[in-house]
Amino acid sequence: MSARSTVTALAATAALALAACADDPEPTDDNGIAGPDADAPEAVEVDLNLREMEFVPDEIEVPAGQPVVFHLSNEGDVPHDLTFEGETSGTLDPGETATFEVEPFTDDTVGWCDVPGHRGQGMELDVFVIG
Numbered sequence: 001m002s003a004r005s006t007v008t009a010l011a012a013t014a015a016l017a018l019a020a021c022a023d024d025p026e027p028t029d030d031n032g033i034a035g036p037d038a039d040a041p042e043a044v045e046v047d048l049n050l051r052e053m054e055f056v057p058d059e060i061e062v063p064a065g066q067p068v069v070f071h072l073s074n075e076g077d078v079p080h081d082l083t084f085e086g087e088t089s090g091t092l093d094p095g096e097t098a099t100f101e102v103e104p105f106t107d108d109t110v111g112w113c114d115v116p117g118h119r120g121q122g123m124e125l126d127v128f129v130i131g
Helices: 003-021
Strands: 044-051 054-056 059-063 068-074 097-102 109-112 124-130
Touching: 044 059
Parallel strands: 044 068, 059 124
Antiparallel strands: 044 054, 068 097, 109 124
């Protein structure tokens, strides 16, 4: 696992821990009602490069129950995507970037490139859920 992925995941976990210990009340509207995102966990952000038959990094750790936002960059010479069961980033042409938010992971899983032949050549991303 890359140091950047580990640092990103640890920073997000630390931010949640600090927020849970804060004495400030939840944000509310003028009527004292908590806003729709007041209880929503902060998303973990992951930079992910798509190259010829590999994701860089090719494995990440994310806290259980937090949404994940992938910042994708196709650094390869052919189209790629990132797919999880039921969710896909859509195809990125060479040089394109995209942001792809996925639902919180509850179990370890694998993402892959769904372009024909790419997964078979090893283009997978291992996601390990911690906490």
